[in-house]
Amino acid sequence: MRIGFSVPQFGPFADPDRTAALCTALEALGCHSLWVADRLLAPLTPAEGYPGGKEMPVRYATHLDPLLALGLAATATERVRLGSSTLNALWQPPLVLARALTTLDLISHGRLDVGIGLGWMREEYTAAGVPWQGRGARLEETLDVLDAVWRSERVVHTGPLWTIPESTVLPKPVQTPRPPVLLGGFTPYALERVGRRAEGWLAASMPLPYLQGLWAVAVEAAERAGRDAAALRRVFRVNPEITAAPADPAETHHRGTVRQLCDHLRLMCSAETDEVLVDLQLTTDSPQEYLDRAAEFMAELAESWDERDRLVCTERAV
Structure with missing residues (x-):
């Protein structure tokens, strides 16, 4: 199991200096990865509610740009993988996106994981000038363009939405043949696309029967x-609601004590390449408490590591 945390970028953490300092401190705890999220706006009267039937957290209205936040994280760290969970990739032309992601892979010396999703808020698509309908086909062509830019010496693409004349597009990413692409989504169509086109799935902590x-x-x-299905990665995001007393076992995929939450995450991670992503930005306004809670999750989840990984984590934390 690999352990990741969110890059602090929302609400009181939407401060570049604070973000960079916390990324450095999180890497020192011994985690494996850091992940940005993507919000464009917070409508005052949203037509649809937040996924899960709740209101969208107020602090999501204050945010740093995800790609620039990844650049901050890249310069503030040396070892951890850096990813997006998820980047709403359809809000910009894919050639422009490919250039930005290539630059991030170069800045991080090949530590980038490209996590892409379709998002869920119609208002963001409207504000970005991108049609809500046809998102799946737009994503397929976006992936085609990214592949053309990253894999080909001479880049050319002709599709329903974009045309790129035969061109040279340099430099290429450090990682070959491309930075790993992970896709989000929770429908059969989304999972079919993961198996067919991606290196992995940006998932969430959920009841095991649903996951299976x-x-x-x-x-x-x-x-x-x-393709080799065994090589596909899975990253399980949890936005934990941490309780002092044990919660109902039916809720521990998202709510409970730190131990309950970690016990469920351990059940989900059945392969060595499985990863958890703990987003603590809704649990505290304090940078120190953020790090304290991250250390608590590290200690609980480390029970599933081998002895060598435990020793490495301990040495780095000291």
């Missing part, structure tokens, strides 16, 4: 496409 049903779709799609 969705993951089977990705595995079958990978096998149909002649």
